[in-house]
Amino acid sequence: MFFASDNTSPVAPQIMDALAKANESYRASYGNDDEMDEVRRLVREVFEAPQAEVYLVATGTTANVLSLATLVQPWQAIYCHRKAHIAVDECGAPEFYTGGAKLEYVDGAHGKMTPEALETAISAQVKGDVHSVQPGALSVTNVTEAGTVYTADELTALNKLAKSHGVRTHLDGSRFGNAVVSTGSTPAELSWKAGVDVLSFGGTKNGLMGAEAVILFDPDLAWEFELRRKRGGHLFSKHRYLSAQMAAYLTDGLWLDLAKHSNAAAAKLSAGMQAIPDVELLHSVEANLIFARMPRGRHRRAIEAGAKYSGIDLNGEEDERLASRLVCSWSTTDDDVATFVSHLR
Numbered sequence: 001m002f003f004a005s006d007n008t009s010p011v012a013p014q015i016m017d018a019l020a021k022a023n024e025s026y027r028a029s030y031g032n033d034d035e036m037d038e039v040r041r042l043v044r045e046v047f048e049a050p051q052a053e054v055y056l057v058a059t060g061t062t063a064n065v066l067s068l069a070t071l072v073q074p075w076q077a078i079y080c081h082r083k084a085h086i087a088v089d090e091c092g093a094p095e096f097y098t099g100g101a102k103l104e105y106v107d108g109a110h111g112k113m114t115p116e117a118l119e120t121a122i123s124a125q126v127k128g129d130v131h132s133v134q135p136g137a138l139s140v141t142n143v144t145e146a147g148t149v150y151t152a153d154e155l156t157a158l159n160k161l162a163k164s165h166g167v168r169t170h171l172d173g174s175r176f177g178n179a180v181v182s183t184g185s186t187p188a189e190l191s192w193k194a195g196v197d198v199l200s201f202g203g204t205k206n207g208l209m210g211a212e213a214v215i216l217f218d219p220d221l222a223w224e225f226e227l228r229r230k231r232g233g234h235l236f237s238k239h240r241y242l243s244a245q246m247a248a249y250l251t252d253g254l255w256l257d258l259a260k261h262s263n264a265a266a267a268k269l270s271a272g273m274q275a276i277p278d279v280e281l282l283h284s285v286e287a288n289l290i291f292a293r294m295p296r297g298r299h300r301r302a303i304e305a306g307a308k309y310s311g312i313d314l315n316g317e318e319d320e321r322l323a324s325r326l327v328c329s330w331s332t333t334d335d336d337v338a339t340f341v342s343h344l345r
């Protein structure tokens with residue numbers, strides 16, 4: 001009953017096999033390995049983007065902040081949701097890597113920015129006024145931090161608006177596979193066709209040991225990105241181990257199969273929880289994240305039975321209602337779900 005995060009899940013066996021294979025013999029270093037050629041080919045095929053350039057890094061934070069640094073100047077603004085990972089969970093890395101670009105928070109219910117709120121935020125900056133930061137980039141997260149999912153139309157509306165102000169666009173797709181599965185849209189429809197310039201394409205939460213791709217749909221950004229990755233200390237010498245993971249992930253739709261499993265597990269878990277009268281779901285469950293509020297007594301039963309999920313203080317009144325986040329992954333089993341729900345009951 002490990003629902004603390006999809007980061008707590010093991011590595012998918014297909015990825016371990018690919019790592020073992022990549023461990024045979026010698027390879028060129030620093031991204032010149034054969035596996036990386038395969039990653040480029042697969043990314044261009046899967047995203048229907050023959051011009052795209054792709055680079056690998058080991059963490060989602062690195063993918064986000066190097067992407068943003070490539071899109072903005074230090075005196076520009078990055079628009080993101082107030083609860084975005086870049087806003088609350090990256091320890092100032094976006095500001096650090098961009099040389100001080102300013103994060104401007106955009107509100108919106110259930111983790112989603114609205115075009116109206118984005119318009120207000122961008123219009124608040126006075127273009128051409130030396131006293132004001134200048135509009136720079138929009139960063140949207142899909143799956144959102146609330147576990148909801150932007151449709152291709154919703155994304156297109158935000159990105160179109162940004163571009164009408166000369167603002168470039170980034171997508172934090174740390175759970176991109178879950179978003180694709182949830183919407184039924186193609187990878188292209190949820191990225192460049194919706195106006196995304198740069199995508200952080202996640203893998204670690206969905207079965208990889210540690211590899212994330214940055215996909216640049218505008219190849220003119222590639223050289224700057226490469227220099228920033230090296231200068232930031234994120235160009236791996238034994239790069240084949242990143243490439244091997246990403247190549248296996250993209251082969252035969254493995255990434256989508258893994259995401260399908262985690263989304264389906266969250267659907268089952270949330271259905272089981274929702275059937276309990278005093279369990280309240282805080283956002284609709286559209287991918288693999290569940291936010292729920294329930295009495296401390298129910299949390300206690302689950303936690304004392306061994307369930308792991310976001311910090312619940314067990315000291316206090318049994319009927320006090322406490323919010324929690326539960327995350328399913330490619331390795332969540334039906335048994336995990338059923339056992340957890342039975343303890344809640």
Ligand SMILES: Cc1ncc(COP(=O)(O)O)c(C=O)c1O
Pocket residue numbers: 058059060061062064085141144145172174175204
């Ligand atoms: C939405 C989102 N973006 C990015 C990340 C990447 O984080 P990390 O640097 O921990 O791999 C996470 C991880 O929790 C996340 O939830």
